[in-house]
Amino acid sequence: MAGTKYEILDPETGWLDPSIYTDQEIYRREMTHIFGRAWLLIGHDSLIPNPGDFFHTYMGEDPVILSRGSDGSVNVLLNMCRHRGARLVRADDGNCNSFVCSYHAWTYGLDGELEYVPGEQEVYYGELDRSKLGLKRARVATYAGLVFATWAEDAPSLEDYLGDARWYLDMEFNRSGKGTYAVGPHKWIQPINWKTAVDNCSDWYHVPVSHASAANAMFRVLGEPRFTHDRLFQMKGRAAFVNGHQVQYFKMPEDSLAGQSKSIPTATAEDDTAEAVERLGEFRAKSVVLGTHSLFPNTVLGFRLAIPRGPLKTEFWHFALASNADTPEQQREVLRVHTARNGVTGHFEADDVDNWRQVSESGLSGTYRELGQRVNLGIGHTHTDDVFPGALSDRFVSENNHRHFYRRWEEFMNADSWADIPLDPQKATYEGTAGMNE
Numbered sequence: 161m162a163g164t165k166y167e168i169l170d171p172e173t174g175w176l177d178p179s180i181y182t183d184q185e186i187y188r189r190e191m192t193h194i195f196g197r198a199w200l201l202i203g204h205d206s207l208i209p210n211p212g213d214f215f216h217t218y219m220g221e222d223p224v225i226l227s228r229g230s231d232g233s234v235n236v237l238l239n240m241c242r243h244r245g246a247r248l249v250r251a252d253d254g255n256c257n258s259f260v261c262s263y264h265a266w267t268y269g270l271d272g273e274l275e276y277v278p279g280e281q282e283v284y285y286g287e288l289d290r291s292k293l294g295l296k297r298a299r300v301a302t303y304a305g306l307v308f309a310t311w312a313e314d315a316p317s318l319e320d321y322l323g324d325a326r327w328y329l330d331m332e333f334n335r336s337g338k339g340t341y342a343v344g345p346h347k348w349i350q351p352i353n354w355k356t357a358v359d360n361c362s363d364w365y366h367v368p369v370s371h372a373s374a375a376n377a378m379f380r381v382l383g384e385p386r387f388t389h390d391r392l393f394q395m396k397g398r399a400a401f402v403n404g405h406q407v408q409y410f411k412m413p414e415d416s417l418a419g420q421s422k423s424i425p426t427a428t429a430e431d432d433t434a435e436a437v438e439r440l441g442e443f444r445a446k447s448v449v450l451g452t453h454s455l456f457p458n459t460v461l462g463f464r465l466a467i468p469r470g471p472l473k474t475e476f477w478h479f480a481l482a483s484n485a486d487t488p489e490q491q492r493e494v495l496r497v498h499t500a501r502n503g504v505t506g507h508f509e510a511d512d513v514d515n516w517r518q519v520s521e522s523g524l525s526g527t528y529r530e531l532g533q534r535v536n537l538g539i540g541h542t543h544t545d546d547v548f549p550g551a552l553s554d555r556f557v558s559e560n561n562h563r564h565f566y567r568r569w570e571e572f573m574n575a576d577s578w579a580d581i582p583l584d585p586q587k588a589t590y591e592g593t594a595g596m597n598e
């Protein structure tokens with residue numbers, strides 16, 4: 161709605177308006193102003209290795225086809241026929257030479273060009289301009305095998321969009337030059353608003369409470385003490401917010417928990433330190449571990465999507481990323497860990513989803529809307545650093561990233577175009593040879 165200005169967070173007090181989880185008008189605007197503009201993680205190179213391969217995925221509520229052209233190029237196409245909007249692809253994935261609509265057989269190439277229309281001369285009288293009726297194409301770019309797309313012609317490059325969040329993400333996604341491949345996704349639907357799963361990526365305050373049984377079972381197996389509040393509050397990590405993206409990181413080796421925090425266990429059993437030092441430099445390769453993280457708007461805990469399906473409905477797509485260097489046994493271990501923790505039947509997942517449902521539904525209560533939520537933990541206790549990029553929390557447990565996430569949400573929702581959306585310049589030092597795609 162033109163002229164609407166959303167102020168849903170008070171940065172002084174941490175007051176947060178719960179109607180952002182339940183309001184239909186807000187949801188409709190999120191689809192255009194956030195999911196219609198941002199670079200969205202939608203897939204992985206390894207899902208479409210050969211010419212003609214396609215993978216069906218989503219940009220917000222828009223169904224899209226990720227396809228590999230005959231020349232090896234990557235295409236992202238709106239999966240809606242330009243005639244009457246019928247879906248061309250009905251399968252999750254596959255291989256084909258063209259996309260044929262099952263309503264009236266308009267036929268599109270792997271690049272979305274409209275190649276054939278039945279009766280083009282006989283019933284369209286030769287008056288149809290096929291060159292203007294290709295499938296709508298999104299801009300596409302990749303980082304370390306991850307495929308992103310945006311509808312916005314005026315969006316910055318993916319590299320600028322990720323900004324210095326990549327300084328942290330590299331340690332998980334770019335440590336090895338051997339690459340990764342995606343397994344999955346597991347898919348399931350929960351009655352929650354998508355944002356609650358995203359802001360929770362920086363919420364360690366709940367871990368000793370909500371995950372007490374799962375965490376303590378895990379630590380018992382590892383021979384470590386129970387995960388108490390005391391133990392949590394001693395943790396040496398920090399929360400960092402960089403260009404819209406949330407990161408929790410740990411500085412090694414003081415923190416013995418760091419190795420347990422990795423949400424995507426891609427590391428091989430072999431010592432890969434030498435290669436990591438070459439790619440990322442000594443400091444990042446040996447001293448920093450990426451913990452929980454999310455990319456704006458809806459990537460959570462690594463390669464996992466929280467796809468909106470309505471204000472109170474979210475479809476999760478959970479992928480595991482395995483290393484191309486892993487042995488079959490190591491690949492099985494990656495899958496086992498994913499399934500046990502945050503897959504659809506994961507011990508941690510079941511705890512989380514109940515919280516997200518309660519938080520989302522608080523927006524239905526008129527009385528509670530008057531009170532509002534509080535994301536005020538750690539207000540005023542933040543800093544910046546010459547080495548670690550972003551806005552940093554002074555302690556590991558903080559709601560600094562929650563507040564930044566909802567401010568970023570306001571920036572997108574209130575902008576008329578990308579020209580109104582601020583972007584932090586890249587300032588971090590990238591030692592080593594790893595780049596966006598090498």
Ligand code: FES
Binds near residue numbers: 241244245263265266
């Ligand atoms: S809707 Fe696709 S050909 Fe008619």
Ligand SMILES: [Fe+2]
Binds near residue numbers: 370508511
């Ligand atoms: Fe959790």
